[in-house]
Each structure stands twice: as C-alpha cells, then as structure tokens.
Amino acid sequence: MSFFRPEDPAVGTGASLLRDRGFRRFWLGQAASVLGDRLLFIALPLFVFALTRSALQVGITVALMVAPTLAAPFLGSFVDRWDRRRTMLAANLFQAAVVLGILAVRTTAQLPMLWAIVFLYMLAATCFYLARKTSVPLLVAPEKLQAANGLLQVGDTFGQLAGPSLGGIVYAWRGIGAAAVLDAAGFLLAVSAIAATRLAVGDPPPATSGRSLWADLGEAVLFLRRSALLSWAVALWGMGIFGLGPLQVLLVVLVEKALRLPPVAFGYLLSVQGAGMLLGAAMTASVLRRIPLTRQVTAFFFVAAVSYLVLANGRSFGGVAVPMAFLGMAIAVAMVAETTLTQLAVPDRLRGRIAGVTTLVTSAGSMTSMAAAGWLADRFGARLLLDGGAAVILVGAFLAAAFFLPLRVPGQEG
Numbered sequence: 001m002s003f004f005r006p007e008d009p010a011v012g013t014g015a016s017l018l019r020d021r022g023f024r025r026f027w028l029g030q031a032a033s034v035l036g037d038r039l040l041f042i043a044l045p046l047f048v049f050a051l052t053r054s055a056l057q058v059g060i061t062v063a064l065m066v067a068p069t070l071a072a073p074f075l076g077s078f079v080d081r082w083d084r085r086r087t088m089l090a091a092n093l094f095q096a097a098v099v100l101g102i103l104a105v106r107t108t109a110q111l112p113m114l115w116a117i118v119f120l121y122m123l124a125a126t127c128f129y130l131a132r133k134t135s136v137p138l139l140v141a142p143e144k145l146q147a148a149n150g151l152l153q154v155g156d157t158f159g160q161l162a163g164p165s166l167g168g169i170v171y172a173w174r175g176i177g178a179a180a181v182l183d184a185a186g187f188l189l190a191v192s193a194i195a196a197t198r199l200a201v202g203d204p205p206p207a208t209s210g211r212s213l214w215a216d217l218g219e220a221v222l223f224l225r226r227s228a229l230l231s232w233a234v235a236l237w238g239m240g241i242f243g244l245g246p247l248q249v250l251l252v253v254l255v256e257k258a259l260r261l262p263p264v265a266f267g268y269l270l271s272v273q274g275a276g277m278l279l280g281a282a283m284t285a286s287v288l289r290r291i292p293l294t295r296q297v298t299a300f301f302f303v304a305a306v307s308y309l310v311l312a313n314g315r316s317f318g319g320v321a322v323p324m325a326f327l328g329m330a331i332a333v334a335m336v337a338e339t340t341l342t343q344l345a346v347p348d349r350l351r352g353r354i355a356g357v358t359t360l361v362t363s364a365g366s367m368t369s370m371a372a373a374g375w376l377a378d379r380f381g382a383r384l385l386l387d388g389g390a391a392v393i394l395v396g397a398f399l400a401a402a403f404f405l406p407l408r409v410p411g412q413e414g
Helices: 014-018 021-052 055-081 084-104 108-139 142-174 176-195 213-226 228-258 264-284 293-312 317-345 348-380 382-404
Strands: none
Touching (some): 014 142, 021 142, 055 108, 055 213, 055 348, 084 108, 108 142, 142 176, 228 264, 228 293, 228 348, 228 382, 264 317, 293 317, 317 348, 348 382
C-alpha cells in the first residue's frame, strides 16, 4: 500500500485557492482579524499591570481570556442552530463594538468593567471560531478542505507571530486605546470580507422546539461515541495538547535557569517555533495533501515526541531551537489534519457541537497540564517535567499507530 493517496488533478492546492477571489478575500480578512486579536492579547496584560502593579490582577485578566472556551460545546449548539455566515458577521461586529469599551477604562475601580469586556469579547471570539471552522466545508469543495484549512492556519500563525511584537510597539507608542482601535479595525475588515462571501447551503438546523441544549449535546456525544475515528481523534488531540502543556509554562525556565541564556532567547525560540508552524501549515496546503489524514496525525505524534525529547535535554540555544522548529511544524500539520478530518467525518448539522466538544477537551487539557507543570516545577525541575510531557506524546504516537492509523476517513482512499 502506497503511503500517498493517488494524485487527483481536482484536488486543490493553496495556490489554486488563492487564485479564487472569494476565498482570497475571506482569507485576508481572517488574517487581519487574528493579527488584531494577538495585538490586543499582548497589550491587555501590559495595561492591567501598569494600572494595578498586581500580578494577581493580570492573572485574572488572562484567565478570563481563556474561560469562555469552556462553554464551547454550548456555543457549538447555537452555531448548529444559526446561519453560519450571519453568526460570523454578528460575532465580529460585536467584538469590534465591545473592544472599544476599553477606551473608557482609566482607573483600578473600573477593572470589573474591563473584565466584563474581556469575557464578552472572548465569548464572541469562541463563537466565531466555531462558526468559521464549520463554515469552511460550505466555502470549498471537500477535496480542497485541507488546502483551505492550511491557508487559514498560515494566516492565523502569521497573526500569532506578528501580533505580539506589533502589540508591544503600539502599546508603547499610544497605549491600550490604540491597540483597541486597531483591533476593531481588523474586525471591520473581516466583516467586509465575510459579507462578500457566499456559503453553500448546509444541512437544515435541528428542530429546537422544546429541545434543550443538553439534548443537543447528548446527540453530539452519542455520535462521537459511535465513531471510532472521531473518538480516537478527540482523545489523541487532547492527549497531545496535555503533553505540550509543560512546554508552554517551562520553556522560559529552561532558557534562563538550565541554559543560562538571556531573556531575549525565549522570544527567539518562540519565533523559531512560529516559523516552523508557518512551514508546516504551508505544507498542508500543498505537498501533504496526498497523505491520508490519519497518517499525518500519527506522524505528528512521532515527530513531536522526538523533537520534544531533544529540546527538553538540549544544552545550547541551537540544541533547543532546531527541535523547536520541527515541533512547530508538527503542531501545525496536526491542527490542520484534525480540523479537516472532523469536517469530513461529521455531518453539517453536528459540526458546531463536535467542534465545541473538541475545543473543551483541548482547553481543559491545556489548562490542567499547565497548572500542574507550574505547581510541580520547583519540586522536580523543568527538564524532568518536559520529559514527562514528551513521554505523554510518545504514548499517544504508539496508540495512534495501533488504533487510529488503520481507520478510514470518509472521502479519502489509501
């Protein structure tokens, strides 16, 4: 059996999709929106710390930026009930309006107002993310899904790379107000792109008369339980995110305490990982499209486990930077593969709820893992905990090879 699926001239590449004016407009709008998001995510903690000089208040702000993802399954149920395009438009318009409320925050007494703004902003962001994820199959043909998701991941990664630097510059130049205005402008660009986008008609929404959100979620969970492919996909993705948690917390400790490098090296390593993610996302939109998705996910686990082990035991900047690049590449490939696999394997009427459950699993796994790593770091040391995270991913690799790899993805051969 060939490792590659047979070449199909109808399968779209990223380059062919970018020649489509409608998709190109949608893609550029999303990139602008993500860039604004990341700009604000850096400016907000800087603003709160400057206002309060309290690490606790900064922590509360950051926690409120993450908390809405825990409501993703319920938001996914609404996404399945509502028109996807209108949901994206409403979410972005709401974010553009609510983020401007930050301009009114001037004193510590107004912190509750800021926290309410942050929570509502991220609640809308989660709703938008679920609607976008479930809209891509209505925007492009099934054979072009991976290329489309890969390009969207390229745009997201670019925003994640450029946003923090731009956010620091904007905050130093004109403060939190300028960051909020630029973020709102990014949302308006995204709205103009979405307004000009036409989606295919999906499955009719479920009848909601007398039906609770719990019943909606029960239907999605039952569908997941009956699908070995999706059950393993969600479990493995949660396992991978859990294993990566210590790295998000302890990389700075590894850099400054174990390697004795200056703080700027931490930023360089994140940039290297981001460059790897850009490359990985670009590959999914082109050369990797002929590799079945289950093989891409399994390969991610093995590449990620080896890269993780090498960087956890690196003794120099180069010894950590090279595996960081490979790890970033593997993460991007896995993110695109997981998204595409779910879109292909789930009927349209359930996509929002399934995406919501996946978001909840990954968010809970990431937060639990990061909290545990921070609590145990002083007792066991950064390297041992990083080795533990790599071991979790290595176990996932063998599980994927044994149970996930043989499964067939709808619409894919080989």
